[in-house]
Each structure stands twice: as structure tokens, then as C-alpha cells.
Amino acid sequence: MSGRSALPGLVTGILSLITGLIAVAFEQQIFAGVAGLLGLAAGVAGVRLAQQLDEQAAIQRLVEDELRSVRSESQETEEKLRSELDSVAFGEVSGSGATNPDALTDTSTGLFSENFFNVAIESRIAAARRHLRPVAVVLLEVVEGLPDTEPFEAEPELVAEAVRITLREADTACRLRNGYFALLLEDTPENGAIWTVERIRRQILTSRSGFTLWAGVACYPAHAFGVNEIMDAAETALESAREWRQDRIEVAVPAHD
Numbered sequence: 001m002s003g004r005s006a007l008p009g010l011v012t013g014i015l016s017l018i019t020g021l022i023a024v025a026f027e028q029q030i031f032a033g034v035a036g037l038l039g040l041a042a043g044v045a046g047v048r049l050a051q052q053l054d055e056q057a058a059i060q061r062l063v064e065d066e067l068r069s070v071r072s073e074s075q076e077t078e079e080k081l082r083s084e085l086d087s088v089a090f091g092e093v094s095g096s097g098a099t100n101p102d103a104l105t106d107t108s109t110g111l112f113s114e115n116f117f118n119v120a121i122e123s124r125i126a127a128a129r130r131h132l133r134p135v136a137v138v139l140l141e142v143v144e145g146l147p148d149t150e151p152f153e154a155e156p157e158l159v160a161e162a163v164r165i166t167l168r169e170a171d172t173a174c175r176l177r178n179g180y181f182a183l184l185l186e187d188t189p190e191n192g193a194i195w196t197v198e199r200i201r202r203q204i205l206t207s208r209s210g211f212t213l214w215a216g217v218a219c220y221p222a223h224a225f226g227v228n229e230i231m232d233a234a235e236t237a238l239e240s241a242r243e244w245r246q247d248r249i250e251v252a253v254p255a256h257d
Contacts, residue, residue: 106175109160117174117182124172124184125227128220136185136193137230139216139238142204146212147245153179154204154211162203166196180238190251193217197249214241218252229255 104116112120121137128135142159143151156175163173163181172184185193197215204211216238224230233252241248 106156106160109156109175111160111163111181112172112174114174114176114182117172117176117184120172120174120184121227121231124186125220125230129225133187134189134219134222136183136188136190136196136217136219137234138183138185138193138197139234140181140183140197140200141179141214141238141242142181143212143214144210151212158207159204162200162207166200166203188219190217190219190222193219194249194251201247212245213247213249214238214244215249216241216252217249223252223254 104113105111106113124135140159140163142154144154145151156179159181160173160175163183167173167183168186170186171188174182174184176182183196185196188196194217197213197217201211201213204213216234216236218224218230218233218237220230223233233255237250237252241250
């Protein structure tokens with residue numbers, strides 16, 4: 001960009017030099033005047049180029065300062081939330097009176113509880129924002145009875161076991177108070193989340209048939225940037241999936257489109 005901007009001034013300067021040499025060689029005042037005008041034009045072009053370079057440098061500094069600010073804020077948030085997660089985990093293991101173990105795990109499945117999920121999603125999104133990588137949030141509901149009768153909740157232990165077998169160590173699985181299963185999939189875009197849900201569905205079917213799985217998928221940053229927006233997107237996708245009386249995975253619509 002700067003090379004192209006400097007080209008007019010360079011050409012004008014060369015023409016000024018050539019015209020000046022002609023004026024000296026032939027002692028023509030008119031060529032001397034033209035050389036002066038060309039030199040003035042080259043000077044103006046040089047000033048404009050310097051201004052453009054200064055503006056570009058100022059914009060670059062602003063962008064770099066903003067990026068450093070965002071990364072610093074994300075790092076502070078991540079460190080704070082990780083500290084909270086460590087405190088939660090420590091309280092659960094130690095069984096101290098400061099933390100209620102029942103609030104951190106779901107008693108029927110052994111998965112993390114909604115309280116843990118609310119802290120974990122903040123931490124995962126902060127880390128994803130800092131390291132520029134995707135995170136997927138999946139809400140699952142598994143029922144029995146369809147398509148012949150009204151659906152009823154499937155056995156939570158069977159679903160939890162299928163989730164545990166399928167997920168990686170870096171992922172987080174929780175059971176919410178409304179009976180839904182919430183998954184946090186580290187460094188996972190939309191397609192990876194869909195494939196994970198499909199693997200869970202197949203794993204459930206190895207235990208017993210007659211299940212129906214509904215899932216809502218939302219990803220950072222593809223569908224939303226904030227925790228609340230991502231959760232709203234996942235819940236909306238799950239509601240769309242529940243309108244079907246068969247297995248269904250719905251993906252959120254980007255809120256920033």
C-alpha cells in the first residue's frame with residue numbers, strides 16, 4: 001500500500017530532475033519553471049504520503065492496543081473463573097462445610113450440576129476468546145415413548161453413561177435442574193458438535209432401543225459472543241428440535257448476521 005502511494009511522488013520527482021537538467025543544458029527558463037512546479041508537486045505528494053503513513057501507523061497502534069486490552073481482560077476473567085472452578089473442585093473433594101458437595105454434582109448421574117456448569121461456561125468462553133478458538137454448547141434431552149405415546153424422560157443413568165463414554169477429557173458434561181444434559185465441547189466447531197451428539201445417540205442405542213434424542217447446538221464465536229447469548233441460542237435450537245417426534249439435532253442461527 002505504501003509503495004503504491006509513493007509512486008506518484010517518485011515519478012514526479014524524476015520528471016522534475018529530468019526537466020531541471022534540460023533547463024541547465026539548454027539554458028531555458030521555461031524548463032526551469034516546469035522543473036520547479038514538478039518539484040513542488042513531488043513535495044506535496046511526499047507530504048501526503050507521510051500523512052497517510054502516520055494515519056496507518058496510528059490506526060495500527062489503536063488496533064494493537066484494543067487487542068491487548070481484550071486479551072488482558074479475557075485473561076483476567078479466565079484466571080478468576082479458573083480460580084472459582086478450583087475452589088469448587090477443592091470444596092467438593094474435601095467435603096468442607098464451605099461448599100455443599102450436592103450442589104456441584106447431580107446425585108442420580110454423577111455428572112456435574114447446573115451450578116458447576118454456570119461457572120464452567122464462563123471460564124470456557126473466556127479462554128476461547130483469549131486463544132481464538134471455538135467452543136460448542138450442546139443441550140440434550142432424551143425421552144422414551146415416541147412415536148406411539150406421549151414422551152417421558154429416559155433413564156438419566158443410561159444417558160449419562162453414554163455421554164461419559166463419548167466425551168473427551170477436555171469436555172464437560174453436566175445435568176441441569178430441568179433434566180436436560182448440557183455439554184461444553186472444547187475447541188469444537190459446529191460440525192464437530194453435531195458429530196459428537198450423533199455418537200452419543202448411537203451409544204445410547206447400544207443399551208436399549210426406543211429412545212428419542214433432541215439436541216440444540218450453539219457455538220462461540222459462530223453463533224454468539226457472550227455466555228447469555230450462546231445459552232439463549234442453544235435453548236432456542238433445542239426447542240426447535242423438540243417440535244419433531246423423532247431424533248433431531250438443531251443448530252443455532254447466528255445472532256450477529
